[in-house]
Amino acid sequence: MILALAVCGAILLPACKRSDPQAEAAAAAAKTAAAEDAAKQSAAAFDDAVSKQNWPLAKAQADVLLAQYPDTEAARRVRAQFDEVKAKADAMREQTRMASLWSYNSETVEGGQQLSASIYAKEDIDTDGSGAKPVRLIFRDHPSWGKSAYLVLQAGDFDCYGGCRVPVTLDDKPAKTLPASRPKTDEAIAMFIDDERALWRMTKGAKVMRIEFPTKAVGKKTAVFEVGGLDRSKLPGWD
Structure with missing residues (x-):
């Protein structure tokens, strides 16, 4: 009986301890x-x-x-x-x-320094029926050839040898058409925007530029360029 009471006392002892409100408040x-x-x-x-x-x-x-x-x-x-x-x-x-979407290049060529700024389209485009491939927009300043802006394909060809007009859309604004031409050369699959200064000016303040262009194999296509990060100082004299 005495042992039982001792055990019960040991069990009940923690319950007999009282909390200290002041200590708890101080800790809090x-x-x-x-x-x-x-x-x-x-x-x-x-x-x-x-x-x-x-x-x-x-x-x-x-x-x-x-x-x-x-x-x-x-x-x-x-x-x-x-x-x-x-x-x-x-x-x-x-x-x-x-800004990271743009690439800039400075190259020594005959007559001086060639400067360029280039960007790839947001999504690859099928320009010849063989599957989607990159399309690039390039602004170039050559010491002998002057300023130019052009699109470059990796496959297919532009249907613009005799000249054409291409719609250019900035963000949600109405499209404007600019003259373009495909030079008679096999060195690159390129189509020049003949009013390169106008195209350059159109990039100012814009986030997205869409350029519709004609192809020989698959008709008209549209390249979307996120131009908002262009560092305009890389091509001095264009603005």
Whole structure:
């Protein structure tokens, strides 16, 4: 009987312990203070990125702050700016992506330096019935031949030897037609936009350019170019 009471006493002993409200409150306050301090440091990193207009980094700092310390004063302040920062970060990433689509080249040729800027169509195009292949748009500045803009195919041919007019569409604006021609040469499958300066000017402020062109084998096709990332300084004297 005595042994049984002793066992029961051992079992009931933890239940007899009383919590200390003051100690619990102090622990909770310390935890909250630590979270606020950590959130302030994270918010400072966010503010620094915003001041430098590094929007992707600012968004990343905000993501971490809002995920780890959502109930802090710093989080409430940053949350009020989040949508604006996210929009700017998305725009900067998109601009960087479009800029990476362009290639630039400087080549020493007879008479001086040849400069060029080129971009591939967003999607490959079937230009001869054998399957989709890349189509490229090139702006070139040659010391002897001058300025030119042209499309280049990897297969098939343009149906523009006697000259033609090609519709060019910028974003959602109505199409404009420009004169074009296919030179009588087998060195490259190219079709020149005869008003190259007009085509160059049309890229300014545009995100997407669509050029419809005639082919010998499969009729008219349209190449879509994301031109918004063009670095215009690479071809000085064109604007």
